[in-house]
Structures are given as structure tokens and as C-alpha cells.
Amino acid sequence: MNYLANTFLRTSALLGFRSYAACSITTKNNVHTSRISFDLMEFFDSKKNWTESNIKVGRAWKLDELRIKSNTDLHKLWYVLLKERNMLYTMEHECNRTMRLFPNPERIDKVQESMQNIETVVRERNVAYYKLETGETGERPVEDVVNMFGLPEKYESSEHYLPKFMNTRWVRPYLEHGLINSIAVKKFYRLYKEKLHNVERRARNRDFNHVQQLLKRFPNLDMDVLKAEYPNVDIEKAKRTRKARGLFDPKY
Structure with a gap:
């Protein structure tokens, strides 16, 4: 009985040592170290x-x-x-x-x-x-749409859980009742275009006046360079103005 017990203990110890050695070897192969952390x-x-x-x-x-x-x-x-x-x-x-x-x-x-x-x-x-x-770019498609204020914008398509024709919360106010065609949106869009037109007009008048001052101060100015610098200004019209001539007759 003692012999069997001693044999069992020795066998268990040997198996435990082998399993421990195998685990240590496997762990050693899989473990890696990184650089020092600060x-x-x-x-x-x-x-x-x-x-x-x-x-x-x-x-x-x-x-x-x-x-x-x-x-x-x-x-x-x-x-x-x-x-x-x-x-x-x-x-x-x-x-x-x-x-x-x-x-x-x-x-x-x-x-x-x-x-x-x-x-x-x-x-x-x-x-x-x-x-x-696939023959496609793979990026999200972009289309030109009109927003709620009647202004054009770029819209990137995205996935939705509800189709567009079933989304009554979006279809009814946006398309059926025509918020984009309402009187308020049309008035806003008209005033917005008027504002952009005034900004462009002021910028054009500002450039025209600046060209007149340049012609007045520098009568020998190179016209080709001036036209390249201010392509939206009528140089010939600016030459005939009184502000460009000043108190003397220019040479051009």
C-alpha cells in the first residue's frame, strides 16, 4: 500500500512538473515586452x-x-x-x-x-x-438638394431604418405641404439674393473707384498689369471718368 502511494505521489509530481514546464514554455513564447512607460x-x-x-x-x-x-x-x-x-x-x-x-x-x-x-x-x-x-469610388454619394430655407446644399446619403416614402414626418412638411415653396421661404430667398447682389455690387464699385485712383496717381501705369489685377473692372470706362483724369491730361 505504501509502495502504491509513493508511486502515485511520484507520478503526480512528475506530471505536475511536466505540465508546469509545458505551460511555462508556451507562456514564454507568447509573452512580449514593450518599451518603458512614462x-x-x-x-x-x-x-x-x-x-x-x-x-x-x-x-x-x-x-x-x-x-x-x-x-x-x-x-x-x-x-x-x-x-x-x-x-x-x-x-x-x-x-x-x-x-x-x-x-x-x-x-x-x-x-x-x-x-x-x-x-x-x-x-x-x-x-x-x-x-x-467594384468600379465605384466606395465613398458616400453626394447629391444637390434644397434645404428648408430654399438654399442649395450638398447632401451626403446615409442609411436610414425607414424608407423615404414611408417617413411621413419628413415627407408631409417637406414635400406635400411644400415648405420649400411657401411664401415665407420665397421671401427669405428673394431677400437673400438681394443681399448677395448688394455685396457683389459694393465690391465691384470699390474696385472701380480704386482703379480710378490708381490711374490718377500713376498715369504711366501698365494697362495689361492693371487688367490682369482687376479683370472685372472696365478699364476703358475708368479712363474717361473725371476722377481718373485729375487736374492734368493723362498720356494714355
Whole structure:
């Protein structure tokens, strides 16, 4: 009996050791380590830059440079820029809180420009892929519609759980009762067009008066350059005005 018990204990211990060894080997192969974490200090700039008033930085990433990179590199670069942007926002907030000058605020613009360029490159690749596979761009379709104020706008189609013809809450006030064709909307659209016309008219008169003053002060002005600078102004008409002539006869 003692012999059987001792044999059972030795066998159990051996099996336990083997299972423990197997688990340790499997865990060792699957476990990996990452770099050292600096906790919340990752949201702050390097301490040597805290007292600097001018930090040397590079330019933003250009589209031509990003187009030659792989998707993996773009994915890594995106998170590097995202981390840099979070750090810059944190430092800007801290400088505003302590009433200090934030050095080189254009760094935020450069990071945002780089991230926008990455999005542009990724969209270009997605469009090219979908055109090759399906013949379509793969992006959300856009159509020209008229909003509730009677103004044209771009509408991006999206999925809805209810079809358009069944959505009485949208169809009845928008189409059947014709809010876009109502008297109030027509009046608003007429006044809106009148406002745009007045803005355009004032801008045109302002340019015309400025050209008259230029002709008065500089009688030998190059007319080709003047026409290229102000294409919407009738130069010949401006020459015949009294404001352009002044108190002497011009040479043109």
C-alpha cells in the first residue's frame, strides 16, 4: 500500500512538473515586452524644452512623401502624430494656465497638416482599390438638394431604418405641404439674393473707384498689369471718368 502511494505521489509530481514546464514554455513564447512607460509624462514635452522660448522643429509631411509609404508605415505615423498633437495641446493648455508663452505654436498646425495629408493619401488608396474591384469610388454619394430655407446644399446619403416614402414626418412638411415653396421661404430667398447682389455690387464699385485712383496717381501705369489685377473692372470706362483724369491730361 505504501509502495502504491509513493508511486502515485511520484507520478503526480512528475506530471505536475511536466505540465508546469509545458505551460511555462508556451507562456514564454507568447509573452512580449514593450518599451518603458512614462505614465502621464507622455502628455508633456521633454523637460529640457520647458524653459525654451524657441524650439527647432521640422516641416509637415508632404503628400508626395506619404504616397511612397506603405499602409503599415502610415498607420504607425498616424499614431505618432496623434501622440504629438495630444502633447502639444497639453503643453499649450499648461502654458495658458501658468500665463507663459507657448513656444512655436505653429507646431500644432504642422501636425494637423500632416494628419490631413495622411487622410488624403488613405482616401486616394481606398478610392483606387474600390474602383479596381467594384468600379465605384466606395465613398458616400453626394447629391444637390434644397434645404428648408430654399438654399442649395450638398447632401451626403446615409442609411436610414425607414424608407423615404414611408417617413411621413419628413415627407408631409417637406414635400406635400411644400415648405420649400411657401411664401415665407420665397421671401427669405428673394431677400437673400438681394443681399448677395448688394455685396457683389459694393465690391465691384470699390474696385472701380480704386482703379480710378490708381490711374490718377500713376498715369504711366501698365494697362495689361492693371487688367490682369482687376479683370472685372472696365478699364476703358475708368479712363474717361473725371476722377481718373485729375487736374492734368493723362498720356494714355
